Amino acid sequence: MKKRIAALLLAGVMTVQLTGCGVLSPLVTFITNMKSSVGELQLEMEEEESDAKVNAEKKRYQDDFYEYINEDILDMVELGDTDAQWTWFGELMAVADQDMDEIIQELSQSEKVYPKGSSEQKIKDMYECISNMENRNATGLGPLQPHMDTIRNTTTIDEYVNALASLSGEFGFSSIVGGYYIDQDMADSSMNSVYLMHADTLIGKEYLENPQMQEYVDVYYTYMRDMLEEFGMSQEEAADTVSEIDILLRDICSSSLSMEEYYDPSVTYNVFTKEELQELYTNVDVEKMLKTLRIDSADSYIVLDVGQAKKINELLVDENLEVLKDFSSFVMLNDVAEYSTEEYARLADDLDRQMHGVTSRLSDEDIWMNLTQDMLSWDFGKIYVEKYFSEESKADVEAMIEKIKEAYKDIIRNQEWMSEATKEKAIRKLDTMQVKIGYPDEWPDSMEMMQVTPISEGGSLLSNMLVNMQVSIEDNLQDLNREVDRTAWSMTPQTVNAYYNPGNNEIVFPAAILQQPFYDPKGDEASNLGGIGYVIAHEISHAFDSNGALYDEYGNYNVWWTQEELQKYKELSQSIVDYYGNYEVAGMKVDGSLTLSENIADLGAMTCITSILSEDGEGLAKAFSQLAYIWASEETVAYQMYLLSNDTHAPNKVRVNAVLSSCDAFYDVYDIEESDGMYVAPEDRVGVWK
Numbered sequence: 001m002k003k004r005i006a007a008l009l010l011a012g013v014m015t016v017q018l019t020g021c022g023v024l025s026p027l028v029t030f031i032t033n034m035k036s037s038v039g040e041l042q043l044e045m046e047e048e049e050s051d052a053k054v055n056a057e058k059k060r061y062q063d064d065f066y067e068y069i070n071e072d073i074l075d076m077v078e079l080g081d082t083d084a085q086w087t088w089f090g091e092l093m094a095v096a097d098q099d100m101d102e103i104i105q106e107l108s109q110s111e112k113v114y115p116k117g118s119s120e121q122k123i124k125d126m127y128e129c130i131s132n133m134e135n136r137n138a139t140g141l142g143p144l145q146p147h148m149d150t151i152r153n154t155t156t157i158d159e160y161v162n163a164l165a166s167l168s169g170e171f172g173f174s175s176i177v178g179g180y181y182i183d184q185d186m187a188d189s190s191m192n193s194v195y196l197m198h199a200d201t202l203i204g205k206e207y208l209e210n211p212q213m214q215e216y217v218d219v220y221y222t223y224m225r226d227m228l229e230e231f232g233m234s235q236e237e238a239a240d241t242v243s244e245i246d247i248l249l250r251d252i253c254s255s256s257l258s259m260e261e262y263y264d265p266s267v268t269y270n271v272f273t274k275e276e277l278q279e280l281y282t283n284v285d286v287e288k289m290l291k292t293l294r295i296d297s298a299d300s301y302i303v304l305d306v307g308q309a310k311k312i313n314e315l316l317v318d319e320n321l322e323v324l325k326d327f328s329s330f331v332m333l334n335d336v337a338e339y340s341t342e343e344y345a346r347l348a349d350d351l352d353r354q355m356h357g358v359t360s361r362l363s364d365e366d367i368w369m370n371l372t373q374d375m376l377s378w379d380f381g382k383i384y385v386e387k388y389f390s391e392e393s394k395a396d397v398e399a400m401i402e403k404i405k406e407a408y409k410d411i412i413r414n415q416e417w418m419s420e421a422t423k424e425k426a427i428r429k430l431d432t433m434q435v436k437i438g439y440p441d442e443w444p445d446s447m448e449m450m451q452v453t454p455i456s457e458g459g460s461l462l463s464n465m466l467v468n469m470q471v472s473i474e475d476n477l478q479d480l481n482r483e484v485d486r487t488a489w490s491m492t493p494q495t496v497n498a499y500y501n502p503g504n505n506e507i508v509f510p511a512a513i514l515q516q517p518f519y520d521p522k523g524d525e526a527s528n529l530g531g532i533g534y535v536i537a538h539e540i541s542h543a544f545d546s547n548g549a550l551y552d553e554y555g556n557y558n559v560w561w562t563q564e565e566l567q568k569y570k571e572l573s574q575s576i577v578d579y580y581g582n583y584e585v586a587g588m589k590v591d592g593s594l595t596l597s598e599n600i601a602d603l604g605a606m607t608c609i610t611s612i613l614s615e616d617g618e619g620l621a622k623a624f625s626q627l628a629y630i631w632a633s634e635e636t637v638a639y640q641m642y643l644l645s646n647d648t649h650a651p652n653k654v655r656v657n658a659v660l661s662s663c664d665a666f667y668d669v670y671d672i673e674e675s676d677g678m679y680v681a682p683e684d685r686v687g688v689w690k
């Protein structure tokens, strides 16, 4: 028997299990995770085997709280052969996806003609372009080919850089130089600035430079070879090209920032004038490139990865021209593969599955519907809000946010290592923090700008996809030399997630996260505090994590701590790095540095939630159980390894157990002994806010 797990659990979620021994035991409920599951979850109910399970030893909460709470649900979760991961976040996303899919199906089968430019017309025609494989195969690389040729036909580095700049300026294709985006300036959060992007290193430094990942690098290069053959190269030519691109990529990566450095504004915020940029890129006519990109009117440019830029400049010489052309051609093919012919799309899908340890393909129909949602995400967002959003829940959650902010203020006031002046600034940062819930007041311009040309009028999936890329560029260019629009959203309302944006000093909760298991409008307070409350407290805590602490209340990158306080903060951070580095998943150690800012946010959230519940033992037990439950997850080994190398969050199990083991209130509520798995000596417990 297979069922969607949400349907089953949402029906009977909030039940408290109380066990004997005078110890309050965990309430089984759930919460969230930042990665969505890749596909459908299949739930296997194996009645015959239940006896064996009873006999099997039950995990003790004293040894592994996460397993204790989630044992039953994880027994029921069986990753489908099209899944890389199962989490509550992913599960709710899948439920929202199903609702959207119904809309697509209805529209695609309807005989009605919808007004040009309406969401209905766009969805109906986009789905037709996506699902009409005959049209996709006949289109081939059609609309892309002339652009591809501009790269293939270059005979000098100068021509090559020009071609790249044109493609980046018109569509946003960027491989090695010329990529950019316009976004809030880190030091002056009221203004937008131009960020010059790093090179596309494809599988990336984290895989290329880690011998444990060699298996996946091989998979990637097989894909690259197949793509190049499909593009028309002979087997031998393709193999040689891959070897040369490998050398090029490793060379670039050796001079590139690590993932962790990438999140550090003190490393990435490098302001260059045009003249300085010309000194950096001695092999490029910078003025001409900026003009082609239509960003020459800016006063300055931010170079995120200076070391890599120097390396790339070195590589931009005529003897590298052939490998650079091949590399850029492949990047373009890779960017459009899933929107192209059946064969290109299949290769891209196979790669994705192999990289994440997924054995089976989704059905064609599921792939097409996902693609339709991706291409028109804001149109779907608007429909989602109209159908599902509740203003009452919004008011309720707003009240909870106020309560959590007040709790943080008390926590800050109690910190002995912070000066009064710094405490005041921290409290001001809380007071001025903007809160966004549900959906934006105004829908983004890009939604109107994105128009879909149906097949009957000469459109194709690839041509519409190129329009989509153009819209992103034009929309972004509107921000050049303009003040920041602080009302904009970085997530669609149907996203099951939340974020803190240090540049705006704001926390944002899309409509879709205001539902069970995160939030139950009829649920009790402690359980909701362990669910959405913990998520809120986590996001607020990001204002004071290792990156957020470097931004002031206006969102400017501006250090507002004293030297001694920063020193103390660094010591506390180092103890957190070391603490998490002791945990291990899938034979790989957790990277305490990569996950530092998220771990600080988790630890802070726990301090906040436990301070609100204070002496309420039963409430604390409910909150602990709820938050352990929301992190229930199951992954393929490949996906675990991918997350350990790339995700700034620690693995979910560690997120639960490490935080609880550092939480004094956890020891007050449960009888944890020194010999227990969850036990950490008081002097070894970590956190910035204790």
Ligand SMILES: [Zn+2]
Residues within 6 Å of the ligand: 538, 539, 542, 598, 601
């Ligand atoms: Zn976070």
